[in-house]
Amino acid sequence: MYLIGLTGNIATGKSSMMTMLSELGAEVVDADRLSHEVIQPGESGYLKVIEAFGNDMVQSDGSIDRRLLGEIVFRDGDRLRVLEQIVHPLVAERIAERLQNATKPIVVLEAIKLYEAGLAALCNEVWVVTSPKELQLARLRETRGMTRAAAKTRIDAQPPQQEKVKRANVVIKNTGTLDDLRQKVEAEWARVQQKQPAPP
Numbered sequence: 001m002y003l004i005g006l007t008g009n010i011a012t013g014k015s016s017m018m019t020m021l022s023e024l025g026a027e028v029v030d031a032d033r034l035s036h037e038v039i040q041p042g043e044s045g046y047l048k049v050i051e052a053f054g055n056d057m058v059q060s061d062g063s064i065d066r067r068l069l070g071e072i073v074f075r076d077g078d079r080l081r082v083l084e085q086i087v088h089p090l091v092a093e094r095i096a097e098r099l100q101n102a103t104k105p106i107v108v109l110e111a112i113k114l115y116e117a118g119l120a121a122l123c124n125e126v127w128v129v130t131s132p133k134e135l136q137l138a139r140l141r142e143t144r145g146m147t148r149a150a151a152k153t154r155i156d157a158q159p160p161q162q163e164k165v166k167r168a169n170v171v172i173k174n175t176g177t178l179d180d181l182r183q184k185v186e187a188e189w190a191r192v193q194q195k196q197p198a199p200p
Helices: 014-024 031-037 046-053 066-073 077-100 133-144 148-156 161-167 178-195
Strands: 002-007 027-030 106-110 125-130 170-173
Touching (some): 002 178, 014 027, 014 106, 014 125, 014 178, 027 031, 046 066, 046 077, 066 077, 077 106, 125 161, 133 148, 170 178
Parallel strands (some): 002 106, 002 125, 027 106, 125 170
């Protein structure tokens, strides 16, 4: 198995890249989706989040209000660390299971906290996708209906993009259309495929 770590800050294009890589034939593991799974009712992180953040987190259907939780943790770094201490170990377990059961030769692990959670050490190479801040703001407002102030709070709560860029093997600048991004992804995919042994 050849493991590609894919990371980047919020609204830079990670999900779009992950979809493209899946279409090209990679097996994808989405750490963000796993972080949502582990706090669902009946899952191991559910009661821990309620205990740490209160019953106000619980919606009428019993699920945790992730929008409210996000508003709290992205305004307060200490609260964000509390949430990460609950979620990160549980997500790491799920990632290990997915990687152990992977069936394709190239696997992409997408995680916004790839470096911070120590996951980059598992990867053969790391791709970082970047975008200008104004584009990030526009995407958050368009896709998530955020105000500019709320979007700016989310972006500013994350480490500078440059910190990830310094440690990356591949940097993809997502400043144009989806077709532009696809061309860049396909070029890197072709390079990685050349490293794979030919099928018997």
